[in-house]
Amino acid sequence: MESDNKRVAKNTLVLYFRMLFMMLIGLYTSRINLQSLGVEDYGIYNVVGGVVVMFSIINGSISASISRFLTFELGKNNIEKLKKIFSTSVTIQIGLSLAIILLAETIGLWFLNYKMVIPESRIYAANWVYQFSILTFVLNLISTPYNACIVAHEKMSAFAWITIYDAIAKLLIAWLTFISPMDKLIFFSGFIVFVAFTQRMIYTSYCVKKFEECRYHFFIDKNLFKEMFGFAGWNFIGASSAILRDTGGNIVINLFCGPAVNAARGIANQVNNAVLGFANSFMTAINPQITKSYASGDYTKTMHIIYKGARFSFYLLLLLGLPVIIESDNIIHLWLGQVPKHTTLFVQLIIFYAMSESISNPLVTLMLATGKIRNYQIVVGGLQMLNLPISYICLRNGFIPETVIIVAIILSQICFIARIYMLKSIVKTKDYLKHVYINILLTLIIASIIPIVIKLSFNNYTLLNFILNILLTLITSSISILFIGCNKQERNFIYSYISNIKNKLSKI
Numbered sequence: 001m002e003s004d005n006k007r008v009a010k011n012t013l014v015l016y017f018r019m020l021f022m023m024l025i026g027l028y029t030s031r032i033n034l035q036s037l038g039v040e041d042y043g044i045y046n047v048v049g050g051v052v053v054m055f056s057i058i059n060g061s062i063s064a065s066i067s068r069f070l071t072f073e074l075g076k077n078n079i080e081k082l083k084k085i086f087s088t089s090v091t092i093q094i095g096l097s098l099a100i101i102l103l104a105e106t107i108g109l110w111f112l113n114y115k116m117v118i119p120e121s122r123i124y125a126a127n128w129v130y131q132f133s134i135l136t137f138v139l140n141l142i143s144t145p146y147n148a149c150i151v152a153h154e155k156m157s158a159f160a161w162i163t164i165y166d167a168i169a170k171l172l173i174a175w176l177t178f179i180s181p182m183d184k185l186i187f188f189s190g191f192i193v194f195v196a197f198t199q200r201m202i203y204t205s206y207c208v209k210k211f212e213e214c215r216y217h218f219f220i221d222k223n224l225f226k227e228m229f230g231f232a233g234w235n236f237i238g239a240s241s242a243i244l245r246d247t248g249g250n251i252v253i254n255l256f257c258g259p260a261v262n263a264a265r266g267i268a269n270q271v272n273n274a275v276l277g278f279a280n281s282f283m284t285a286i287n288p289q290i291t292k293s294y295a296s297g298d299y300t301k302t303m304h305i306i307y308k309g310a311r312f313s314f315y316l317l318l319l320l321g322l323p324v325i326i327e328s329d330n331i332i333h334l335w336l337g338q339v340p341k342h343t344t345l346f347v348q349l350i351i352f353y354a355m356s357e358s359i360s361n362p363l364v365t366l367m368l369a370t371g372k373i374r375n376y377q378i379v380v381g382g383l384q385m386l387n388l389p390i391s392y393i394c395l396r397n398g399f400i401p402e403t404v405i406i407v408a409i410i411l412s413q414i415c416f417i418a419r420i421y422m423l424k425s426i427v428k429t430k431d432y433l434k435h436v437y438i439n440i441l442l443t444l445i446i447a448s449i450i451p452i453v454i455k456l457s458f459n460n461y462t463l464l465n466f467i468l469n470i471l472l473t474l475i476t477s478s479i480s481i482l483f484i485g486c487n488k489q490e491r492n493f494i495y496s497y498i499s500n501i502k503n504k505l506s507k508i
Helices: 002-054 057-076 079-114 120-152 156-179 184-210 222-257 259-295 299-326 328-336 343-358 361-370 374-384 387-396 403-422 429-457 463-485 488-506
Strands: none
Touching: 002 120, 002 156, 002 184, 002 259, 002 328, 057 079, 057 120, 057 222, 057 259, 057 361, 079 120, 079 222, 120 184, 120 259, 156 184, 222 259, 222 374, 222 387, 222 403, 259 299, 259 328, 259 343, 259 361, 299 328, 299 343, 299 361, 299 429, 299 463, 328 343, 343 403, 361 403, 374 403, 387 403, 403 429, 429 463, 463 488
8 A cells, every 4th residue: 555655646746747847838828829819719729629529429438448448457467458458449449530530521510611600701711620620639539548558557757758748849839820921720720730640659659669568450359349348338428428518518608609708718728727637647646546456356445545536636626726716817817918708707617617526536437447337327427418408508598608617517516426326335425425525625615715805805906915815825725635634644644755855855
């Protein structure tokens, strides 16, 4: 357990610094993109790319299946079956790519040109964006088994370096777009394809060199194919519900509110991805531990990891998200200068949604590890699918665009209750509520009180007040997490880990 804790801590730290670097680059890149493309084109890029992402409904379920089967067999140390799973997975992804291209070039193309709200003068550019988005999506699709192998083997430093390359390349593209003499939207979209291609080559080269199972040859094991698609078939409900919630919500906003509001949500997603990336880094490091411990039959260890995973992924979001929620108006203005309408409330709500989902993420990993997902996906996936029709009805009846996120938050909490109930044979409901839900709720309330009071107290808000409140929010969050969110053993581990880092730095 101590060895696993150290490995998780090391991998989390690597991914944490990776996300800090990517956050700074990503937020600055968004500012440049907004300035060079303009609000309208920025919104078009987000919503047109989203049409292509809709077709990932086909892929989402099988991608989860690939990750689960690779990690599960690593837990059993079954190399021969790993080789079969990998080759079968790549073959499946190639087949899915062909199917998605067919759908995208027929149904998707029709929807883009005849149903979406895009100014007539930008239809030509939107079609170029669409074609480039298809190519980017297919390249990322084929990379899925390679990405899954890196995470399953817990080689997070490699994962970090490859994604840092992606962030730097996109920053360079943003600068080139800013000075480009040609249509900036087409130029930007075309170079994103180039980045996806080079990233695909890097993933492939690394995995072939480092992992024995990553030598692809055309192969399909019929029994394995049936087993993976049986798992993916039920997981299709959950995967499709997530796509319909996020991308479908963006398209509904476009239909009723236009591309300018899509730009506001796109900016909010950039902020959310920056903050959520830190929590996801922790879950990326801890998910293989959940699956491997379950595969080895050590259920006590599994539950220990799940409790810790749910709480600490929330704490990471709280630490970074709470200052953004409280000071979102000032942060966005300083960041962008030009702020599309609705952006601030979108940012605040979408971070609340990320916090709501964080406490359920380890439960999702556990359910996927068991392989018994039929009833789970019918109930939870069915609830999540309500996001799209409810959002459509609300916006059609004149509700504000942010209603899409409010609906998602409410349904997220209902899904949390459903997950606990569906996993009651494995997870003790009272223990989870006590050790996770009530714990993080108290931590959130105590961390928020003082910063909110101070924010509301200042009538003439200055830059100094803004900086002081950000620092105060970080301090109150840290204290609340350390002394309310953590138990004595966890505090001692944190103290010990910080002490080790200080000792290593002092020797440099």
